[in-house]
Amino acid sequence: MSEFKEDVSIVLGGAAGQGIQTVEEILTHALKKSGYHVYANKEYMSRVRGGINTTEIRVSSKRVRAFVKRIDILVPFKQGVLSWVRDRLGENTVVLGEKENVEEEFLDKVNLVEVPLTKMVMEVGSQLYLNTTAAGLIVGFFHGDFGAVEEYIRKRFGSKGENVVQKNIEAARKGYELGVKLCEEGTIKIEVERDEKVKDEVLLTGTEAVGIGAFAGGMDFLSFYPMSPSTGVSTFAAQHAEEFGIIVEQVEDEISAINMALGAWYAGARAMVSTSGGGFALMSEAISLAGMAENPVVVHLAQRPGPATGLPTRTMQGDLNLVLYSGHGDFPRIILAPGSLEEAFYLTAEAFNLADKYQVPVIILTDQYFVDTYYNLPAPDMEKVKFERYIVEAKPGYRRYELTEDGISPRAVPGYGEEVVIANGNEHDEWGDITEDAELTIKMQEKRAIKKLETIKKNAPLPKLIGSENAKYLVIAWGSTLHVVEEALEKLGRDDVALLHFSWVYPLKPKVREFFEGKVLIDVENNITGQFAELLRKELGIEVHHKILKYDGRPFSVEEVLEGLKGVIE
Amino acid sequence: MNVQLPTGRELFEPKRPGSQDIAWCPGCGNFGIRNILISALAELGLKPNQVAIISGIGQAAKMPHYINVNGYHTLHGRAIPIATGVKASNPELTVIAEGGDGDMYAEGGNHLLHAIRRNPDITVLIHDNQVYGLTKGQASPTTMKGMKTPTQPWGVFEEPFNPLALAIALDASFVARTFMGYFKESVEIIKKAIQHKGLTIVDILHPCVSFNKVNTYAWYREHTYWMDDHDPYDREAAFRRALESDPLPLGIFYIHEKPTFEEQVPAYKKDKTPLWKREPKPELVKKFFEGKKL
Numbered sequence: 001m002s003e004f005k006e007d008v009s010i011v012l013g014g015a016a017g018q019g020i021q022t023v024e025e026i027l028t029h030a031l032k033k034s035g036y037h038v039y040a041n042k043e044y045m046s047r048v049r050g051g052i053n054t055t056e057i058r059v060s061s062k063r064v065r066a067f068v069k070r071i072d073i074l075v076p077f078k079q080g081v082l083s084w085v086r087d088r089l090g091e092n093t094v095v096l097g098e099k100e101n102v103e104e105e106f107l108d109k110v111n112l113v114e115v116p117l118t119k120m121v122m123e124v125g126s127q128l129y130l131n132t133t134a135a136g137l138i139v140g141f142f143h144g145d146f147g148a149v150e151e152y153i154r155k156r157f158g159s160k161g162e163n164v165v166q167k168n169i170e171a172a173r174k175g176y177e178l179g180v181k182l183c184e185e186g187t188i189k190i191e192v193e194r195d196e197k198v199k200d201e202v203l204l205t206g207t208e209a210v211g212i213g214a215f216a217g218g219m220d221f222l223s224f225y226p227m228s229p230s231t232g233v234s235t236f237a238a239q240h241a242e243e244f245g246i247i248v249e250q251v252e253d254e255i256s257a258i259n260m261a262l263g264a265w266y267a268g269a270r271a272m273v274s275t276s277g278g279g280f281a282l283m284s285e286a287i288s289l290a291g292m293a294e295n296p297v298v299v300h301l302a303q304r305p306g307p308a309t310g311l312p313t314r315t316m317q318g319d320l321n322l323v324l325y326s327g328h329g330d331f332p333r334i335i336l337a338p339g340s341l342e343e344a345f346y347l348t349a350e351a352f353n354l355a356d357k358y359q360v361p362v363i364i365l366t367d368q369y370f371v372d373t374y375y376n377l378p379a380p381d382m383e384k385v386k387f388e389r390y391i392v393e394a395k396p397g398y399r400r401y402e403l404t405e406d407g408i409s410p411r412a413v414p415g416y417g418e419e420v421v422i423a424n425g426n427e428h429d430e431w432g433d434i435t436e437d438a439e440l441t442i443k444m445q446e447k448r449a450i451k452k453l454e455t456i457k458k459n460a461p462l463p464k465l466i467g468s469e470n471a472k473y474l475v476i477a478w479g480s481t482l483h484v485v486e487e488a489l490e491k492l493g494r495d496d497v498a499l500l501h502f503s504w505v506y507p508l509k510p511k512v513r514e515f516f517e518g519k520v521l522i523d524v525e526n527n528i529t530g531q532f533a534e535l536l537r538k539e540l541g542i543e544v545h546h547k548i549l550k551y552d553g554r555p556f557s558v559e560e561v562l563e564g565l566k567g568v569i570e
Numbered sequence: 571m572n573v574q575l576p577t578g579r580e581l582f583e584p585k586r587p588g589s590q591d592i593a594w595c596p597g598c599g600n601f602g603i604r605n606i607l608i609s610a611l612a613e614l615g616l617k618p619n620q621v622a623i624i625s626g627i628g629q630a631a632k633m634p635h636y637i638n639v640n641g642y643h644t645l646h647g648r649a650i651p652i653a654t655g656v657k658a659s660n661p662e663l664t665v666i667a668e669g670g671d672g673d674m675y676a677e678g679g680n681h682l683l684h685a686i687r688r689n690p691d692i693t694v695l696i697h698d699n700q701v702y703g704l705t706k707g708q709a710s711p712t713t714m715k716g717m718k719t720p721t722q723p724w725g726v727f728e729e730p731f732n733p734l735a736l737a738i739a740l741d742a743s744f745v746a747r748t749f750m751g752y753f754k755e756s757v758e759i760i761k762k763a764i765q766h767k768g769l770t771i772v773d774i775l776h777p778c779v780s781f782n783k784v785n786t787y788a789w790y791r792e793h794t795y796w797m798d799d800h801d802p803y804d805r806e807a808a809f810r811r812a813l814e815s816d817p818l819p820l821g822i823f824y825i826h827e828k829p830t831f832e833e834q835v836p837a838y839k840k841d842k843t844p845l846w847k848r849e850p851k852p853e854l855v856k857k858f859f860e861g862k863k864l
Contacts, residue, residue: 018838026703029864151864202862214857218850220837242836244854247658249835252684256651259644262657263624266642267663268846269656289645378858382852394619413846414622414656414665415641422586422634423642425627433588433635561679
């Protein structure tokens, strides 16, 4: 008998095209609806068919939001899955499924619970229903709400006709009944408490959190060129474009994408581009134009490992330097990196106000791990989102680049007011016309690169401290690693270790320095050089003492961070 | 100039201090194009705040500084996507993308191709002097074979770009060519281009007095002719005309009236409010979250 309590990590693995994602969706929805806290994340290969993709689903009695290496239940849909996740298998791992899908070398070593999935689905009529059967099986273990499974199948397959819906429901039910039976027989015992509150929560992905955040922030226009793992946000926007009355356009290249967005902002709309590192590299010319012309723009960059094509479907926090330094010449920018889905929603919405206010590029850094993460959370509160528009009317005498104390010139848009608006990527006078005057050049450089930057810094929020102010050890993290580090610290259970998480990455307020004073600093980053640690050194003169880095294209697991921390502290 | 200039031109004469120091060489064809453009805008009865000129980089791209309309002097080759974004955000504006032959046909070539497919309602004016002026005389995509330049000392051997044939091949909405030396005719063509609904391409031949010693004012007069008997709705005929190389035909080659980008995007189907005036829709965000509770 295998027994799992409180928190179960279920991994499903199969070839691309076998419908692993469908299982992930059915399970997360049905289990959430049944009152369980759920978390899911996938890893997949850059191919349309074949290979091995896996998805991890954690089902828990309390909130879970982080990736764990541990596998409690593994469902392989093909041979090769066990080898692929070899280092994640433990003594207690249960392999659930058909013997044919387990490589010979593992047969004696693992706890195999044979389930004749193929036979079961053939009774329904086709191999195609394998994934719904597997999903039903797992929901059965939790005695979950089968109505939620039906509801999801109906939503997902409704457009394919009633027959497909019915067959899938039948397949899921077979799985479900078997799951319940295996528990009753005592083959598998799962004890996870339900939390009624979860039922009223929402289930989101990182992609959706960014996408709906953009809508909440008043995004009017999104231009993009498809690139993993950022495309999901563009797809999301396109699918809601009609409803929200926005324009979403797939363009000829990333250069066009960002220039269109700049044009949209120049004319007063709120535009965003969604891309990844390689696409952003092409955009750097226009980022520089945004700097000189003080043209607002919002960029969502979902990071993946580079250089060049790197690992197209995997994860890394490797593009901080790219966005920090992209574009020639000196000009400010704002870099945000949400750690939670709530933050992704609020920060993406706020990015539009920030771009509008400071007239700079605002870059939201996520990564493959983050955009592909699912979990339940209380619905974000639209009342907390403010729509702040900073456009002024162009009255006679209007000067687009008026020199001001705080470095922010009033921004008018064409057609609003009698006067014309001249924007310029060349050095310019206050009206926007070309200048080569040395004194004016100095003033304009100072306005953009110093005064405006200082204004942004002054208003920048502080990072979030989790744990005691007096802790001896301070773990530093930014962006998507938030919950993994948080859970590792919970597991570590020491009150002399605190976490400082940055979701506002740049520019940093000088006051941030105070958090580091007298502490042993441990930097956790999903890249090879510790790009954020470098930023801290450059901006604030802070030297971290230890770095825990991971750069194999996979996200940190709770166990890895925990081990890393133990290695430093103990 | 012995032509009657339209009234209202003074509206478009800028008075900003920086606009008085014009960077063009004496005798440059750009002066003539500026005059033509100002006259066309005045004759159309537009006001400066209703027009936006988005330019790339180069001497031609300096136009926004020498005219009193909204302007954005941007990057080499990028005027078209930026203009597309401007028009999409505010379809009430008359949007013109302006640049030279290097700007539109070399650096911005890909954008031109796809703008034709996208068909935003913008006017693309190409100052085509068959040479790179601002960078001092290198060959451009439209430089004729055999012309020697500092960077092509052996003479250009690449096939010149044929923007008209290309645009017609891609079924562009409006394709025309003019020579800026013909003032009245050019004003008429540009007026029609601006009034036309959809992407319009006007290739404007003009001399570079400093760096192109071949294609002079006299050369353009001798090597061009006006198409009097051409039906611009006949695509095959237009294509044949576009392939003529000497003399070069002038006039409107091709017109294909078709839906524009802004007309087809769902955003404007029911609601004509320009994007920039719209506000977030919190009730739809709330509705989305309700759906995510399932």
